[in-house]
Amino acid sequence: MNINKNTNFDNNNDIVGLNPLIIPNSIEIRSYQKNISESSRGKNTLVILPTALGKTVISALICSDILYNYKSKRVLVMAPTRPLVMxxxxxFSSILKIPQEQIFVITGKIPPNNRNLIWSNDQLRIIFATPEIVKNDVLEQRINLDDFGLLVFDEAHRAVKDYAYTLIAKEYIQNASYPLILATTA
Known part of the structure; x- marks a missing residue:
């Protein structure tokens, strides 16, 4: 399905057609990606798809829905390595119509005191980070997880035992008013 300014959808719950945050013609959205995105709306969801079948597109669609419908909320996207975060x-920048100044990547190269300023900057709509950074900042109370309308855990199969994802998810569920988690894995 190609999205452009002439796209017409009969379903008012359409996650793609009614969302102006998706850049027209930026991607071809497959029907299963659209279906998964729509069926996950408002639900904690684990998406298991083989590599190269568009888990990132699904994540971006779900993020766009949260950002469009909940203007005061932000999205935190985590991946286990810096290259994957980048x-x-x-x-996401190629799919979503979010100004670049509202998107930020946090890495371990940013000193903790500077990360305080980043986490508290409500102008940042989407933050990308490794789970270790997020875990450390949660433990040091640098981040208020309730600010986030959605947490995305990429490579979610790693969320076992003492891996950072486990602590982050637990803290988010305990402390956020309306926690919403999207986990993706192959």
């Missing part, structure tokens, strides 16, 4: 940021 790849997600590039993908």
């Amino acid at each position: 790849q997600h940021e590039n993908s």
Whole structure:
């Protein structure tokens, strides 16, 4: 399905057609991606798809829905490595009509005191980070997870035992008013 200014959808719940945050013609959205995105609306969701079948597109669609419908909320997207975090940021930037100054990548190269300023900046709509950074900042109370309308855990199969995802999810569920989690894995 190609999205452009002439796209018409009969379903008012259409996650794609009614969302102006998706850049027209930026991607071809497959029907299963649209279906998964729509069926996950408002639900904690685990998406299991083989590599290269568009989990990032699904994540971006769900993020766009949250950002469009909940203007005061932000999205936190996590991936286990810095290169994967950068790849997600590039993908989301090519799919979503979010100004670049509202998107930020947090890495371990940013000193903790500077990260305080980043986490508290409500102008940032989407933040990308590795789970270790998020875990450390949660433990040091640098981040208020209730600010986020959605947490995305990429490579979610790693969320076992003492991996950072486990602590982050637990803290988010306990402390956010309306926690919403999207986990993706192959």
